[in-house]
Amino acid sequence: MAEKIKNSQVFLNPFSKDNPVIVQVLGICSVLAVTAKLAPAMVMGISVIAVLAFSNVIISLLRNTIPTNIRIIVQLVVVAGLVVIVSQLLKAYAYAVSVQLSVFIGLIITNCILMGRLEAFALGNKPWPAFLDGVGNGIGYAVILVIVAFFRELLGSGTLLGYQVVPDSFYEAGYVNNGMMILPPMALIVVACIIWAHRAINKDLQEN
Amino acid sequence: MKINKQSNIYTIIYIVVLVVVVGCALALTSLALRDRQQANVMADTMGQILKAVHVTPEADVTSQFNSLIVKQPVVNAAGEIVSEEGAASVNVAEQSKKPASERLLPVYVCQLPDGEVKYIVSCYGAGLWGPIWGYVAFDADGSTIYGAYFNHQGETPGLGAEIEKPAFASQFDGKSVVAPDGAFVPVDVVKAGQKPVDARRDYVDAVSGGTITSKGVASMLDNCLAPYAAYLQNINKQTK
Numbered sequence: 246m247a248e249k250i251k252n253s254q255v256f257l258n259p260f261s262k263d264n265p266v267i268v269q270v271l272g273i274c275s276v277l278a279v280t281a282k283l284a285p286a287m288v289m290g291i292s293v294i295a296v297l298a299f300s301n302v303i304i305s306l307l308r309n310t311i312p313t314n315i316r317i318i319v320q321l322v323v324v325a326g327l328v329v330i331v332s333q334l335l336k337a338y339a340y341a342v343s344v345q346l347s348v349f350i351g352l353i354i355t356n357c358i359l360m361g362r363l364e365a366f367a368l369g370n371k372p373w374p375a376f377l378d379g380v381g382n383g384i385g386y387a388v389i390l391v392i393v394a395f396f397r398e399l400l401g402s403g404t405l406l407g408y409q410v411v412p413d414s415f416y417e418a419g420y421v422n423n424g425m426m427i428l429p430p431m432a433l434i435v436v437a438c439i440i441w442a443h444r445a446i447n448k449d450l451q452e453n
Numbered sequence: 454m455k456i457n458k459q460s461n462i463y464t465i466i467y468i469v470v471l472v473v474v475v476g477c478a479l480a481l482t483s484l485a486l487r488d489r490q491q492a493n494v495m496a497d498t499m500g501q502i503l504k505a506v507h508v509t510p511e512a513d514v515t516s517q518f519n520s521l522i523v524k525q526p527v528v529n530a531a532g533e534i535v536s537e538e539g540a541a542s543v544n545v546a547e548q549s550k551k552p553a554s555e556r557l558l559p560v561y562v563c564q565l566p567d568g569e570v571k572y573i574v575s576c577y578g579a580g581l582w583g584p585i586w587g588y589v590a591f592d593a594d595g596s597t598i599y600g601a602y603f604n605h606q607g608e609t610p611g612l613g614a615e616i617e618k619p620a621f622a623s624q625f626d627g628k629s630v631v632a633p634d635g636a637f638v639p640v641d642v643v644k645a646g647q648k649p650v651d652a653r654r655d656y657v658d659a660v661s662g663g664t665i666t667s668k669g670v671a672s673m674l675d676n677c678l679a680p681y682a683a684y685l686q687n688i689n690k691q692t693k
Contacts, residue, residue: 312464319471326475330482337486340493347607428611 255366256377259385261447266389267440268450271357276390276436277429278349283406285345286394288335290387294380296327296353297362301379303327304367311368320363321354328353358386393435401426498541504602505588506563506571522573524562530554532683545577545677546584553680560684563590571599572688574681578673581665583607585616585673589625595685596631598640603670613666624657630678630685637682642671 540559659667
């Protein structure tokens with residue numbers, strides 16, 4: 246590696262300046278799909294953190310042994326194995342959520358964030374920084390998921406984590422849940438609003 | 454000796470070892486978690502059966518199920534009871550493909566807290582993308598539907614998937630499967646505003662935008678309720 250990056254930066258950069266969803270715009274598919282409600286979004290976030298951290302560590306440990314011409318296949322095998330384990334664990338310990346998330350846990354395998362971090366970071370770094378990078382990027386992803394799900398559940402269903410937060414008096418006064426918020430396109434618009442606010446604050450991210 | 458990491462032999466050995474290790478890890482996880490997963494699936498099925506009689510599943514669904522479901526007989530198309538127990542072990546998916554006369558038909562007899570007895574029967578069919586299934590509860594007269602619950606594996610969210618919502622299933626409440634002339638006619642699912650071809654049939658409105666799923670529900674009910682006709686007539690005679 247040309248320059249040495251501090252571990253703290255490795256961990257903290259993905260939260261804001263190098264966020265996988267709102268700066269690199271990776272993993273958008275699952276952001277659209279699982280954010281209609283807060284609870285599945287949280288489980289999805291935790292699953293991605295776990296898979297990303299462990300696959301980063303495993304690939305980092307193996308990095309000096311992996312033949313370069315099959316490195317993508319090796320990465321896929323590791324990621325796919327971990328994802329299946331996570332999905333089995335969810336089926337055993339959080340059945341209701343695993344039914345809600347259905348195929349999207351399996352689709353973590355194709356989440357670009359994973360392959361991106363493995364290629365860009367884990368292959369060239371020691372296990373500890375790789376672990377931090379995995380957790381950092383996972384949290385960066387999960388935070389956006391939770392923010393989007395917060396607004397979509399609040400405005401679309403009037404609930405948070407299944408509990409009603411919009412008081413009945415609002416509905417009696419004529420307030421109506423915005424059904425649009427439950428549909429996937431609104432996730433894209435919420436993400437776009439977050440990107441807008443984020444770039445307004447961080448001027449150095451704005452393109453000319 | 455330095456190993457050549459780019460050689461074909463190394464590559465092949467590497468990937469074989471990796472795949473074997475990952476395969477073992479997955480097999481172990483699957484073995485370790487299978488019991489819990491099956492328990493979850495069972496509990497989920499019990500919850501679905503209870504929803505057909507308008508009971509909301511509680512956290513401990515197994516004991517709730519056992520206290521409400523008093524009998525689980527298996528019957529045949531002639532209306533005879535094949536065995537008094539074991540409804541839960543009948544694979545409805547397999548049975549629904551056999552000719553009606555050869556099928557084993559599970560029945561869940563439910564005694565509600567107010568003392569009323571309901572008969573819950575099981576259905577299985579095909580939607581647009583995958584299987585759909587449901588439970589239909591009959592009153593003790595063997596002809597009036599008390600409640601119904603449907604679910605699916607992967608119907609389109611917002612369209613076909615609406616069949617699992619109470620808004621669709623509650624339409625079945627109070628419908629009759631026995632025509633005034635005594636013929637057994639399962640409830641039909643027709644486009645809103647239309648009427649079924651056979652005017653004797655009771656019907657409910659299909660899901661807008663979920664035409665194929667709705668037709669799937671209709672043909673599932675045709676296929677799976679008809680074999681119960683004799684049994685349902687028998688319970689009607691008993692109660693009279």
